[in-house]
Amino acid sequence: MLIHRLLNRFKRQEPPKKRDDLGILVFANTSEVIQAERVLKKGGWPVRVMGPPPGIQSGCDLVIEFPLMEELHLQRLLTDAGIPPLEVVPVNDPLLKPVDLFHTKDFGGYLMVRAANMKLTVDKESLVIVNVSGGGCPDVPWLAGLMVGQTLMDTPSPGTMGHTLCGYALKLALEEVERQCLP
Amino acid sequence: MPAIVGTVPDDAFPLVSGKVRLKGDVLEIQGLDVPVNRGTPALAAAVLKACEVLGNCEVTGFLVGDIGLGKGSRKLYSHLVDHLPAMEIHTLAFHYLQPDVDWHNRIVFAVEAMAKKPLMIADAGFMYAAKMSGQAGFYDLFTPDAGELAFLADETAPHPFYTRGFILHDENRAEDLIQRAYFHNNGATCLLVKGKSDHVANEKGILATVDSPEVEAMEAIGGTGDTLTGIVTALVDSGMAVPLAAEIAAKTNRLAGFYANPTPASSIVEIIHQIPRALAEVLAATS
Numbered sequence: 001m002l003i004h005r006l007l008n009r010f011k012r013q014e015p016p017k018k019r020d021d022l023g024i025l026v027f028a029n030t031s032e033v034i035q036a037e038r039v040l041k042k043g044g045w046p047v048r049v050m051g052p053p054p055g056i057q058s059g060c061d062l063v064i065e066f067p068l069m070e071e072l073h074l075q076r077l078l079t080d081a082g083i084p085p086l087e088v089v090p091v092n093d094p095l096l097k098p099v100d101l102f103h104t105k106d107f108g109g110y111l112m113v114r115a116a117n118m119k120l121t122v123d124k125e126s127l128v129i130v131n132v133s134g135g136g137c138p139d140v141p142w143l144a145g146l147m148v149g150q151t152l153m154d155t156p157s158p159g160t161m162g163h164t165l166c167g168y169a170l171k172l173a174l175e176e177v178e179r180q181c182l183p
Numbered sequence: 184m185p186a187i188v189g190t191v192p193d194d195a196f197p198l199v200s201g202k203v204r205l206k207g208d209v210l211e212i213q214g215l216d217v218p219v220n221r222g223t224p225a226l227a228a229a230v231l232k233a234c235e236v237l238g239n240c241e242v243t244g245f246l247v248g249d250i251g252l253g254k255g256s257r258k259l260y261s262h263l264v265d266h267l268p269a270m271e272i273h274t275l276a277f278h279y280l281q282p283d284v285d286w287h288n289r290i291v292f293a294v295e296a297m298a299k300k301p302l303m304i305a306d307a308g309f310m311y312a313a314k315m316s317g318q319a320g321f322y323d324l325f326t327p328d329a330g331e332l333a334f335l336a337d338e339t340a341p342h343p344f345y346t347r348g349f350i351l352h353d354e355n356r357a358e359d360l361i362q363r364a365y366f367h368n369n370g371a372t373c374l375l376v377k378g379k380s381d382h383v384a385n386e387k388g389i390l391a392t393v394d395s396p397e398v399e400a401m402e403a404i405g406g407t408g409d410t411l412t413g414i415v416t417a418l419v420d421s422g423m424a425v426p427l428a429a430e431i432a433a434k435t436n437r438l439a440g441f442y443a444n445p446t447p448a449s450s451i452v453e454i455i456h457q458i459p460r461a462l463a464e465v466l467a468a469t470s
Contacts, residue, residue, distance in 0.1 A: 029252070051345045061342060096345040105402070110447040112403045117330045117343035121403040121447045130448035133221075133405035134328065136307030136343075138279050139251020141222035142192035144405050163251030164281070165344040 023068035024095070025078070026052065026087040031163045033062040034171070038159065039081045040064065040074060047074075049168070051096025061165050065095060099169070102176045113176045116169035120147075122177050127152045137164035152178055184271070185230055185420040186243040186301075188263065188309070189223025189278035190255055196248030198258050200266075203244040205231045208452050212244045221406035223278045225451050226306075229413025230276075232458035233435075236466065237421045243272070253281035256308075260286035268296035274420035275301040276412065277309035282342070287312035291321055302419050305371065306412045314369050315341050322371035324425050326412045329357065329378035335370060336363040357382050358389055373425045375415060377408050381433035383426050390426050393433035398440040406451030411436040414458065431469060435462045 027033045033049060040047045048065045064085075066074055071088055078084055099116040106112075110130060112121040118140070121131040128151050132144035139162050147155045152174075159171040187203070199213040210217040210224050210231075219228045227244055234240040245263060249255030260283070267290070275294070287309070294300060305313045306326045313319055314335055327335055334343040336359075337350045350360070357376060364370040365386040376382040379402070380394040401407045414435050418428035436454075438461035443453040 051341070061344075096339070096341070097347075098344055099346060099348070101348060107400065107403065107447045110403065112447065114330070116346070117328070117334070119403060123448065131403045131405050133403060133407065134330070136279060136282070136309075136311055136331070137251055138190040138192070138249035138253075138256060138281055138308065141190075141220070141279065141405075142250040144221055145192055148405075163253075165342045167251060169344050 021068055022065055022091040023071055023088055024050070024052070024063040024065055024091055025074070025085040026063055026089065027083070027085055029163060030062050030165060030168055032083050033064060034159050034162065034168060035081070036064055036078055036083050036085070039077060039083070040066070043077065045070065045074065049098060051098065053092070053095055062168065063095070065091065102173070104176075104180065111177065111181065113173045113180070115173040115176060118166055118169040118173050120170065120173040120177055122152060122181060124181065127181060129155055132170065135166035135170070137166035139163045139167045140170070143167060143170055152182060184241055184243060185274040185276065185416050186245065186272045187223065187227045187230065187276050187278065187416070188245045188259065188280065189226065189307075190249040190259070190280060191217050191224065191246050192222060192250055193248045194250045194252075194255070196246070196255075198247040198255070198262055200245045200262070201243065203227050203231065203242045210244075212246060217246070219452055219455065221451055222409060225406040225409040225455065226276070226278055226413040226416070228455050229410040229458055230417045232455055233414045233417035233462055235459045236462045237417055240417065240420060249281060251281070253283065256281035256283065257286060260290060264289050264293045267293040270297065271299065272297070272301040274304065274416055276304040276416045277306070278409070278412070279307045280309045280312075282308045282312040282315065284312055284316045287316050288318070291316075291318060302425070303371075304412065304416055304419065306408070311342055317368065319369045319371050324373045324375060324415065324419070324429065325371040326375045326377060326408070326415065328408055329376065332357065332360050332364065332374070332376050336360040336367070338367040338369065361389065373429060375411070375429040375433065377411055377433075381411075381437075383429040383433070385426065391430040393430060393437065396437050396441040398437060398445065400445045400447045400449065401437075401440045401454075403447035404445060404449055404451055404454070407436065407440065407454065410439070410451060410455060410458065414462065431462075431465055434465045438465060
């Protein structure tokens with residue numbers, strides 16, 4: 001039992017370190033990456049969403065970096081979840097790192113957070129999302145239509161509804177707004 | 184004739200091309216209604232509103248439904264590849280489309296096959312693809328916001344999402360970023376950079392800066408960049424030189440925002456309604 005707990009602790013806390021210990025999971029589209037990230041993070045696996053290296057010719061513009069030795073386990077988890085990766089490959093080339101800087105602007109009654117090229121603005125008192133701006137991918141106007149007018153508690157998540165990198169950036173912006181506005 | 188290429192956030196919306204009209208707050212194309220709230224419909228509405236001042240201009244739309252899966256965009260790319268070579272278009276503005284370098288390059292070939300190359304404007308997803316393809320120089324105008332300028336300046340980034348931190352958005356560095364974008368051949372002939380201050384630039388540097396009136400709330404409102412691209416599209420199509428059109432568009436968009444007196448919760452429609460008044464005023468002050 002103790003060994004099991006120690007193993008679990010290792011599994012949950014050890015971040016990926018050495019490049020030759022890492023692999024990437026390639027998916028057909030960003031929505032699958034987002035779903036897979038959710039499944040794996042929920043299980044406590046130390047995975048990161050990254051940009052694909054230049055050598056990867058298939059899949060979308062996001063990949064999941066994971067400890068390579070866990071390949072079979074993670075493949076099984078994802079297959080059981082209905083989102084098997086298109087490809088699993090070791091990391092040989094540098095991965096692109098997603099933007100991780102947030103900019104916050106306080107308008108008094110409203111708070112705006114920008115993540116990469118996406119901005120999300122919320123009414124601080126009612127917690128209603130009042131605007132979504134920025135971005136250039138076609139899911140942005142669609143996601144904005146779904147989210148504007150909804151409260152932070154009720155809004156559909158761009159993490160589950162979005163399909164592109166802009167959608168993923170909007171998910172990050174929403175998470176940052178939630179972090180700042182929700183108890 | 185200006186033509187607008189972009190998407191509508193409705194997966195069921197078919198591929199349509201034809202004359203676009205504005206009925207109140209709704210666009211009409213081929214008998215179909217499209218609500219104007221943000222994205223390409225907001226851009227098209229801004230073109231039409233600017234045309235109310237500039238005189239009679241017919242605006243052609245190439246629109247398709249796409250909610251981010253790219254199916255609609257690819258259908259539209261294919262349609263353009265088949266039809267553009269036989270068309271006469273003065274100004275061609277590309278907007279919210281799934282970034283796809285392969286399809287982008289096929290569009291470039293189709294434009295090259297036209298009898299006369301249109302003035303080429305790219306914004307949003309299509310601008311991302313144009314930069315990734317290494318063919319930014321094919322375009323007369325890009326209209327990035329400050330964050331997208333950083334993306335153009337980062338020669339390694341395939342999308343604004345991967346812009347490296349040391350380059351990332353700092354509006355005080357606009358001049359450096361513009362220079363860097365051109366150094367890496369990622370700038371169109373002219374850039375209209377949208378932000379706290381708007382900058383018109385070319386490979387020699389910043390040509391004009393527009394920073395008043397300052398309407399802070401506009402940054403939060405979805406569609407303010409789309410209306411700016413729409414206004415400059417109409418002005419370029421009227422025969423105005425691209426840098427001057429960009430400067431007048433920046434002034435007009437800001438003034439329209441000022442007259443709308445918006446809050447961060449306002450809708451872009453409120454600003455679109457003010458475009459004719461603002462454009463008439465800016466043109467009168469310019470002449």
